[in-house]
Amino acid sequence: MSVLVVAEHDNKNLKSSTLNTISAAKKLSEDIHLLILGNKIEDLAKSSKSIQLVKKVIICDHEKLENQIPELSSPIISNLAENYSHILAPSSTFGKNLLPRVSALLDITQISDIIGIESQDTFIRPIYAGNAISYVQTDQKINLMTVRPTSFEKCEETGGDAAVENISFIDSEVKTTFVSREVSKSDRPELGNARVVVSGGRGLENSDNFKLLYDLADKLNAAVGASRAAVDSGYIGNEYQVGQTGKMVAPELYIAVGISGAIQHLAGMKESKVIVAINKDLEAPIFNIADYGLSSDLFQAIPEIIKELDLLNQIES
Amino acid sequence: MKVLVAVKRVVDYKVQIRVKSDNSGVETQNVKMSVNPPDENAIEEAVKLKEQGLANEIISVSIGDDKSQDVLRTSMAMGIDRSILVKSQNTLEPLAVAKTLKIIIDKEKPDLVLMGKQAIDDDSNQTGQILSALLNWPQGCFISNLKIENNKVFISREIDEGIENLETSLPAVLTCDLRLNTPRFASLPNIMKAKKKPLETIDIDTLGIDTSSKIKTLKVIEPPKRKAGIMVNDVKELVQKLKYEAKVI
Amino acid sequence: MSEVQREELNYDVVIVGAGPAGLSTAIKLKQLDTNLSICVLEKASEVGAHILSGNVFETKALDELIPNWKVLNSPINTSVTSEDFLFYTKTKSMKVPNLFLPNVLKNHGNYIISLSNLCKWLGEFAENLGVEIFPGFAASKLLYDNDQKVIGVQTGDMGLDKNFKPKDNYEPGINIKGKVTVLSEGCRGHLGKEVLKKFNLDSNNKSPQQYGIGFKEIWEINSENHQLGKVSHSVGWPLESDTYGGSFCYHAENNQIYLGYVIGLDYKNPYLSPYDEFQQFKTHPDIKKLLEGGKRISYGARALIEGGLQSLPQMYMPGALLIGCDAGTLNMPKIKGSHTAMKSGIIAAEVINDHINSNKELSEYESKFKNSWVYEELYKARNVKPSFQWGLIPAMIFTGLDQKIFGGKLPFTLQHKHADHESLIPAKKAKKITYPKYDGVITFDKPSSVYLSGTNHADDQPNHLLLNDKDLSTNFTIEKYDEPAQRYCPAGVYEVEFDNDLQKKVLKINSQNCIHCKTCDIKEPSQNIEWVTPEGGGGPIYSGT
Structure with a gap:
């Protein structure tokens, strides 16, 4: 059939x-x-x-x-x-x-x-x-x-x-009319349905450093997320929390930056198709579920990734 | 305006789910059960409509065994006026749920039906849509904003691309997103008052609908555990892998 | 925040905590006088959800309270069929012949139960008698009249943000008043702590109160390894002989075992981590074999009260009674507190009924308690726990003599010397302990464990673990004891971080992880941590524990 x-x-x-x-x-x-x-x-x-x-x-x-x-x-x-x-x-x-x-x-x-x-x-x-x-x-x-x-x-x-x-259109009586569509208010996609999510944890150390993540997110047209530890520490608002008590996400690419990988967090993102973990601590549990792990200081790694992405874009165009 | 809210009793969202060792399903014995979270948003919205003077009667309906009375009492403690429990020992599929609700709606004649966009146990996300089709009423799914003025209904829907705004009319079926509102806590005096509010029970067998399962569950398993992948040496390798191996950037 | 208008409800009796003690009081009261109005407040999201216990259950008190419980579909099904007591070394185990075991450690006729499930059942029983139970509501404050008599409690505010500002769903707590208030919060209840101090209830105590921390995991194991009704206890490895503690392992229904560990909170080494001792215990060859192919399905921890008779405070005060583990009725050598808690609750009901209906004083509690079998039991048990300050082997020999030969009737009473918060030695004098890494198969890290307990507190609510002096930890416990909180907390609530601005280590409190065990409130060396009730409904969601 x-x-x-x-x-x-x-x-x-x-x-x-x-x-x-x-x-x-x-x-x-x-x-x-x-x-x-x-x-x-x-x-x-x-x-x-x-x-x-x-x-x-x-x-x-x-x-x-x-x-x-x-x-x-x-x-x-x-x-x-x-x-x-x-x-x-x-x-x-x-x-x-x-x-x-x-x-x-x-x-x-x-x-x-x-x-x-x-x-x-x-x-x-x-x-x-x-x-x-x-x-x-x-x-x-x-x-x-x-x-x-x-x-x-x-x-x-x-x-x-x-x-x-x-085929021909079959008309039905419909009382609903379309008014408008607002494609995501923020420049970044919504966390819940973004194709790429870049998440930060306590490894970012403070809220100012989250800017690094925003830069990376913009390069990838990604949404920004955070671990509960980062939210609890006041680096970023509650609405960004990914995890059991936050949002559940399943993007094509999830990049966890400075996130150790507490199980509450893993519960919220383990359905992601590809997981990248960047963490100084080789023992961090996040590496146990990451497809690609990079053990490196995030403050060096993130700017480098942005540079590499730019390079890649240049080659392509 | 009369508003009907459909409420489901589900395993509490905070409970860590456990697959039964015989793989027949998920353990629900001695597990904390609660109102399906987006159904709470539906209840809250109905109570708000009443507080705004737009609704004069708000009722809740649940389908399930006797224990589903709990979620109906909770809804009444939040402000629902009265409840109906359609008693069923079997778990119904969305199509049968919608057919059951339709019979209640034909009898109660509400102007607006509200329910959660999805039950967090079977994750079907169907009942509201099916009900709207069966009733031939306008459908508004995954709403995060609702305004009713002179029989006109303005809704915002959470869609993958962002937000969609629609205008429609009553009667209508709307399914609620968690972003619609913040459900209130049931206060202790209201919980006591709710114990005295009317709760009608109807046996599902008296409704004459086919409630048999069309879908057979063969087995339920735990999700496969993710395995560790590879460690890359540097950023360059990482970006190359993402581009050419995983093809996600 | 300005004073909010609070609703008021009035009952004959207000009971705080739907555990075995409080529910027994509620049930007995209704049996004595069905017209009494009774309200039970429970901070857990449902009855039983904060109950964690071994549990080998002695039915003595239940037989008195609900004689026909056997025909009422109670969750008491698994009779103890066999038992052993083991002494562990790192790789071996030695069975102590049953002949030498004191009677208190014999469990013939007892049942392996989930106390959480029993409380659920008792809760339904009570509701059917007309008791009003409100889960999800924490009694956060006591109410007093001008004569300083307890007149009820105030429930906690719901929907405050972390700065105590009302959110959209703000719901102020209400005042619930009763002719009598019953405090049955379990070990180290925070209202119990308040009345102990306010009414000097422990001023006549011979010994300071003693506590332990108990862990429990439920495992579903291979049926070949399962022996329904088997009860095992052990002492020895991995604990050093100067630390009081041991394991339990009960083979319950559905191929489950209840595996747990109890450690006295009078331990001395600040580097000791009770959680890790328990995790390490599971790597013993005997236990490893038992767990092989099994699956951990539950985790929890809770402080327990071990002081016994020497530390038992006065249990009555103007307008209120303090019962069960909130007072300290646990029988330590038996490792059982449920039946004694229930009996203390039954006595409370009798006293309250006499008080309300016959104008008798609440102080009647004292003589009624002294004339009951609970007192006799606790009297006989009184010397066991304090003998452990001599070390494991002498204590076991003494206990053997005391319990086996003298039946607990030796003509002297040993005392507990120190409160648990006084027992730590400074970090620099202590031996560092390195615990093995978690393998993720039989041993697990704290976050995975807490996750299994379903623990949750609404985001953005006020911290409920208060530091009386905010700088004290930084200046004192971190320095002197290398912050023991990061080790004694079984839920990873306390962490030490280096603060770049302050250029020193600071204590970070992840109160969302809290499983309400109260250990921090007990063990913190400067008694600087105050456990108060978070928003009702928060905390763990235990089931089957």
């Missing part, structure tokens, strides 16, 4: 979460269809058809779909559902907002936030904020799932030439 992936996009480009979701779909079927609901998306359709794994791009282009109001998108998806064994959407706020409505319309129970695919009907998902992993099986005729993007590789965006099919 075929698999339908509901694309997350901004009417111009696909969000990378869509590419991760396509990779997940690959584990279920060779016949992957990508559904793009949006406004003025001819260009987007064109660029999407070159994704190698996608066999067909289905387009519904209508001005009412500009802002992805789920009340409008969900009936269009449920209308296509019978052709598919699986319908997947990224487990982002986009997918979470949308797919359960399809579940209601189809009277099928959705499986949320899968991180692994065991077989056509068996999936792995975290429960209790990732403190337990559940293997679930379902025999429903359509499998509705949201997919955690960071658990699957991004698929290649080129090399393919998928067919494009336009």
Whole structure:
């Protein structure tokens, strides 16, 4: 059977979460269809058809779909559902907002936030904020799932030439109107959903030194976090605390600077895809879970990293 | 305006979760249970609406065994007027929860339904959305701000990119983010008063809905422990590894 | 902060602390007079969540309080089936033949229980009788009338920030008044400490009070290693013979063992770390084997009161009673305090009932207590703990004679010489102790342990570990004792840091980690640390402990 992936996009480009979701779909079927609901998306359709794994791009282009109001998108998806064994959407706020409505319309129970695919009907998902992993099986005729993007590789965006099919818009009466979207107030991304997080601990010694981290964060377009020790010491505000009693984060890259790695902290970031630890103390427990460890004085290391990143950017441009 | 708040009883967020040794699930025996944290935000918002004079009756509903009375009493101690417990021995999936709530809503006819964006036990993040679809009411998920004026509802939603502002109308289903407000403490006199507030019990079997599980849990395991990676010699090596090996910068 | 308006509630009896003592008082009172209004305040987020105990339970007091407990689905299921007492050396263990064991160390007929679960059960029992229990509310202050009689307590303010400024969710504490207030906070209750001083309750004591620190971990172990109902105690390694302490290991339900260690807080070496002694103990070949393939599922620590009869204060005062471990009714040689605490609570209920309904004085407590089996038990036990100031072997020989031959009836009473905070020797005279590294398999660092206890205090609340003199630690305990707090605290609350501005070492207090054991309040050499109640509902969330 075929698999339908509901694309997350901004009417111009696909969000990378869509590419991760396509990779997940690959584990279920060779016949992957990508559904793009949006406004003025001819260009987007064109660029999407070159994704190698996608066999067909289905387009519904209508001005009412500009802002992805789920009340409008969900009936269009449920209308296509019978052709598919699986319908997947990224487990982002986009997918979470949308797919359960399809579940209601189809009277099928959705499986949320899968991180692994065991077989056509068996999936792995975290429960209790990732403190337990559940293997679930379902025999429903359509499998509705949201997919955690960071658990699957991004698929290649080129090399393919998928067919494009336009479907007509189904109007529904909707009382909700879009007002505005404020892309993160601060220049830095929000801690909870940043792709990169740079966190500081007590090794920074005082609040002035946190500036170093901000510089690094700006280079990486990262959010800034902190350990409880740093928050307790008054180096930075409570809202930056990562850990069991603070925010739980799972970015693609987590850089822990001067953080020893108390378990409360680890609980809040151990789901990160890649963890880097920079600490003077070779015995620091953070090194036990870091993918890359650097035992070095952070006051030297951070400026050096910034320099290296600049160098890298120069080479690239 | 009448407001209905859906509340779930879950393992307290401070409790360190333990997977059962037979891998059948998570240990809940003798474990402290509490109101699902974002549901507390929903309760707080309802109480605020009443304090502002916008709501005249605020009620809470929970689905679960007798012990779920605790979370309903807590909601009443925070200011909810009365509660309904839909008694069920089985744990319901989000679709069945939403169907159950719909029946209560058809009967109670609230103008606004508030609930947490997600339960911190199964982390499904579905019920509000499903309920909105079943009722064919506007949906507002993960809200961090709410303003109601002349039947118009202005909400801000926490989305991955930042904040989305929407305008909609009543009746509506809204799911609450932790940023919406700071839930109040139930004061001791209010806890006492809450013991005397009405709590109605309905047996789920009388509602005539399919509550059977559609999803079978095969096993529950502990998350794999992260292993130590490699130590790099210097910053240059680190940046190279991040760029070309891990491909994250 | 200006005086806030506080609501007031009135009860016949206000009980502080929902442990075995307080709950026994509450239950007995309702049994004596169902019309009495009774309120129990508990600082833990739920009943039992701050209860940590071995526990091999003697049912004597429960038999009196709830005779039909066996048919009431109580969490008392595991009879003691076998027991041994071991003497450990670093690699070996020697079993002390049961023949030589004093009767107090024999547990036939007792049960291995979780006291936390028992308190939960007692709490429900009490509520069914109409007792009002309020978990999540700390009694932070005592209320007195103009004649200095205790008239109730004030609950702690909720929702203050660390500078005592009200936050959005600020909820002022309320005054809860009672005809009688019962203090049953457990060992070293902070209100108990206040009344001891205010009413000179310990002025007639022959000895200063003695304390210990107890650790408990729950392990789920391989079923091949598990022997349901087995009770083991040990003395010896890793403790030096001049340090009072030993281990316990109880095989409970569900392939769990309760593994713990108790160390007298009269230890002398400031470099001793009770936590690390316990962690090291687990590396003994016997214990290591037992734990192999097992998993630690719980951790906690709590001070216990060991002084016994010589240190027991007067338990009544105007308007209030001090009971259980808050007073010090634990039977040290038995290593049991639950049944005695419960009995002290039952007696309290009888006295209070007579006081309220028949105008009798609270001072009746004294004679009632003296005529009870608790007193007799504590009398017989009185010489065991003080004999340990002679060292482990002489003490064991003496205890054997005292308990086995004389049945605790020797015609003299040994005294405790010093209070625990006086016992440390200066760091420069002490031998440094190097503890082995934690392996993360059977031994763990403090943060991992505290994490397991579910400990949490709302961010940004006032520190609840007060320094009476802020500079004293820097100028005194850090200098003279190399700050023992960083070692005696079982939760990593105290750390010593070098302050770049001051150019000297300073004491840092991570009060969020506090598991409410009270050890700092007891052991701090200059008695400079004052443990006060944090926001209600904070602290550990123990379950099954």
